[in-house]
Amino acid sequence: MNIVLGISGGIAAYKAPDLVRRLREHGAEVQIVMTSSAEEFVTETALQAVSGRPIRSNLWDKDAEAAMSHIELARWADVVLIAPATAEVMARIVSGGAPDLLTTICLASEAPLVLAPAMNHVMWSNPATQSNRAVLEERGVHILGPGIGSQACGETGAGRMLEPNAIAAAVASLAGGKLEGAMKGRKVVITAGPTREPIDPVRYITNRSSGKMGYAIAQAAAVQGAEVVVISGPVNIAVPAGVEVQAVQTAEEMHEATLAAVADADIFIAAAAVADYRPAQVAGQKIKKNNEQMSIELVRCPDILATVAALDVAPFTVGFAAETEKVTDYARGKLEKKRLDMIVANRVGSDCGFDSDDNAATVLWNDGEKRFPTTSKTDLARDIIELVAQRFYAVRGSDTEPRLTVISNSD
Numbered sequence: 001m002n003i004v005l006g007i008s009g010g011i012a013a014y015k016a017p018d019l020v021r022r023l024r025e026h027g028a029e030v031q032i033v034m035t036s037s038a039e040e041f042v043t044e045t046a047l048q049a050v051s052g053r054p055i056r057s058n059l060w061d062k063d064a065e066a067a068m069s070h071i072e073l074a075r076w077a078d079v080v081l082i083a084p085a086t087a088e089v090m091a092r093i094v095s096g097g098a099p100d101l102l103t104t105i106c107l108a109s110e111a112p113l114v115l116a117p118a119m120n121h122v123m124w125s126n127p128a129t130q131s132n133r134a135v136l137e138e139r140g141v142h143i144l145g146p147g148i149g150s151q152a153c154g155e156t157g158a159g160r161m162l163e164p165n166a167i168a169a170a171v172a173s174l175a176g177g178k179l180e181g182a183m184k185g186r187k188v189v190i191t192a193g194p195t196r197e198p199i200d201p202v203r204y205i206t207n208r209s210s211g212k213m214g215y216a217i218a219q220a221a222a223v224q225g226a227e228v229v230v231i232s233g234p235v236n237i238a239v240p241a242g243v244e245v246q247a248v249q250t251a252e253e254m255h256e257a258t259l260a261a262v263a264d265a266d267i268f269i270a271a272a273a274v275a276d277y278r279p280a281q282v283a284g285q286k287i288k289k290n291n292e293q294m295s296i297e298l299v300r301c302p303d304i305l306a307t308v309a310a311l312d313v314a315p316f317t318v319g320f321a322a323e324t325e326k327v328t329d330y331a332r333g334k335l336e337k338k339r340l341d342m343i344v345a346n347r348v349g350s351d352c353g354f355d356s357d358d359n360a361a362t363v364l365w366n367d368g369e370k371r372f373p374t375t376s377k378t379d380l381a382r383d384i385i386e387l388v389a390q391r392f393y394a395v396r397g398s399d400t401e402p403r404l405t406v407i408s409n410s411d
């Protein structure tokens, strides 16, 4: 898998070395082509060290051209990825101009072109940039992001470059399984988000889960090459590249969809905050406030995680334990009681866990545990998935047949 990684001149270029590492972890060869303004944000030395190849930047470099001309480079690429892609580089590609090596390769290559835009949010929403984006998409260019959040300029909005592992996941799925990952050929089913248990047509019982951790885990598993199915309660999160999402509302629906999806799964990860109880009766009409007091009778919801772990042929099963106190003690109790392969324990409360972008966790299994200090949910998910893959192969053996028959995307 050969990737030409174009780096244009935006502050997000500082993430380029990490992106190169993520792509190389999948076995990709990465040839970097920088624009002259990118050199203001990231050094050639750092990029050469992580990519293991000399950096190309000048169309008129005779020695580099003699080794591999820009036309050969354009043909060598299986994917041309530009990250970060500035407003300027997008405009140049739209116009078909080719004043430098990177835009020349874009014109000369037949490989899929993928852009990860990064710019100030006002520049991104400018009609000129939006019209360039629309033209590029019409021409079949893949645009990844940008993400929404705080920006280097101190403002907030849409314009952040997606995180390197999200970009790597998207490129991996585009590459049609040509990238290698620890979970390649494995099917991973993940529950995520809250459930909603209706009381009447306008009211329900739910919880504070945002689904961010489950979706980050899904993305991390996709980056590692897994086929990923998320059974998701109601959340407000973009579907990660290469991930199938099945939307459900109630614990019952999540239970049913999960049991169907795990039938051929290798790994099941229960990251959802499933309601433990639901109203025994759902009123057909809106309940009126006729009485001073009212009570709602609740009945137990099915425990999805325990049901899957108890299947005759169960997938490698990983639970989550959200606790407000005695976090590892309670989590180890759940690991044993529900007969899980692993459990991810984290503290929740008014100041941590729910709806936050960061999290810390301790992962436990029967004869070990590993603590991950507070970091972004994206990085934590990557570390958890790497550990899950290690434990999966340690317990089941590296030659375990995938339960899903993979129809390979051969060349």
Ligand code: CTP
Pocket: 191, 251, 270, 271, 272, 273, 274, 275, 276, 301, 302, 303, 304, 305, 306, 318, 319, 320, 321, 322, 323, 334
């Ligand atoms: N879980 C599940 N189905 C349920 C309840 C929980 O699949 N009906 C899963 C969660 O996705 C999580 C794990 O069980 O992976 C632990 O959930 P948690 O609510 O922390 O623990 P409980 O077992 O419900 O115990 P308690 O509420 O007493 O802490």
